[in-house]
Amino acid sequence: MNISRRSFVALCGTSATLVALRPAWAQQTPLKVAIVMPGNITDKSWNQAGYESIQAVKEKLGVDIAYSEKVVQADQAEAMADYARRGFQLVIGHGGEFQDAAKRVAPRYPKSIFMVNNGQQGGGNLASADFNYKQPGYLMGYIAGKMSKTGKAGWIGGQKIKFSLDLNSSYEEGFKAAGGKEVFTAYTNDWDDIAKGKEAALNQIAQGADVIFPTMDNAVIGSLQACKEKGVYGFGLYYDAISDWPETILQSAIFDIKGAMLDYVGYAKEGKLEGKNYNFNLSQPEACRIGSFNPAIPEAVKTEVAGLVDKMKSGALKP
Structure with a gap:
C-alpha cells in the first residue's frame, strides 16, 4: 500500500x-x-x-x-x-x-x-x-529503412549487455518494418577505442551498409568519422548529435x-x-526521447515517425 x-x-x-x-x-x-x-x-x-x-x-x-x-x-x-x-x-x-x-x-x-x-x-x-531501449531503437531502425538506398544497415555495440541486445534487436525490427533488407551487427568489445569503432563501421560500409548506428561510448566518434568520410548516414546516442555531425546524423536516440x-x-x-x-520510456520525455531530424528526411517520414511515437506511448506498438 x-x-x-x-x-x-x-x-x-x-x-x-x-x-x-x-x-x-x-x-x-x-x-x-x-x-x-x-x-x-x-x-x-x-x-x-x-x-x-x-x-x-x-x-x-x-x-x-x-x-x-x-x-x-x-x-x-x-x-x-x-x-x-x-x-x-x-x-x-x-x-x-x-x-x-x-x-x-x-x-x-x-x-x-x-x-x-x-x-x-x-x-x-x-x-x-x-x-x-527498444522504443527509440525501433524508431532509428525505421528511419534507417526509409533512408537506405542499398537496403543494408549497420549496428555496432561495445558489449553484449541488455542495453545493447535491446537496441540491436529493435533497430533491426524497425529497419525491416520500413522496407530494409539486412542489418550487419558488430561488437567491438571496447566502449572507448576510437580506432576500433572506425574499423567496425568501415567494415560494414564495405559490405554495402549506407546507414550506421554506433552505440558505444567514446568509440562512437570513430564510427561517425567513418560515416562522414564515406558519405553515409549515422545515428546519435544520448544527446542530439546532429549539433556536432550536421551532415551525417539522421536522428538521435536520447536516453537522457x-x-x-x-x-x-x-x-x-x-x-x-x-x-x-x-x-x-517515451512517455517520460525528460529522460527518453528522440532528437532533431536531418533536413534530408522527407516530411512524410517525419509524420510516420510521429505516428509511431504516439502508438508506443499508447501501448499500441510494443517493439
Whole structure:
C-alpha cells in the first residue's frame, strides 16, 4: 500500500518515529552522492552525460557529490565500496557493466544504496535505472529503412549487455518494418577505442551498409568519422548529435540520464528511493526521447515517425 509521508507520520504518531524508520542513506543531510564512470568525462557520449548529470544533481538538488572516471571493470567493485566506506549514502555505477560489482558490494554496506545506471536488477539496498531501449531503437531502425538506398544497415555495440541486445534487436525490427533488407551487427568489445569503432563501421560500409548506428561510448566518434568520410548516414546516442555531425546524423536516440538521475536522486533525498528497477520510456520525455531530424528526411517520414511515437506511448506498438 502506498501512502504519503504526511499520512505515514500521522499513522506513526511523530516525525521522530518516521526518521527512525527511514533508510540509513536518507538520514544524513546533505545527501552525499558519488558516481563511478567507466570512461572519460569528455567523450561526448555516455560518460560525459554522467558527469554533466551529477553536476546538475548538485546544482538543482543541493547534494554533495563526488565522481571517478576511467574506472576499468576489474576496479569497479572497489571504487564503489570506497565511496560507501567514506559515508556516501548513494553510490552510482554508471553503466550496465557495473551490475555484478554492485551486487557483490551492496550487502557489505547496508548504510548505502547502490544504483546502476543502465542496470536491470534491484532488491534490498541495490537499485537500477534503465530505459525502454527498444522504443527509440525501433524508431532509428525505421528511419534507417526509409533512408537506405542499398537496403543494408549497420549496428555496432561495445558489449553484449541488455542495453545493447535491446537496441540491436529493435533497430533491426524497425529497419525491416520500413522496407530494409539486412542489418550487419558488430561488437567491438571496447566502449572507448576510437580506432576500433572506425574499423567496425568501415567494415560494414564495405559490405554495402549506407546507414550506421554506433552505440558505444567514446568509440562512437570513430564510427561517425567513418560515416562522414564515406558519405553515409549515422545515428546519435544520448544527446542530439546532429549539433556536432550536421551532415551525417539522421536522428538521435536520447536516453537522457540527467532526467533519470534528477528523478531518482530526488527520491533518495526524500528517503523514498527503493531497491528496485526504475524504467523510463517515451512517455517520460525528460529522460527518453528522440532528437532533431536531418533536413534530408522527407516530411512524410517525419509524420510516420510521429505516428509511431504516439502508438508506443499508447501501448499500441510494443517493439
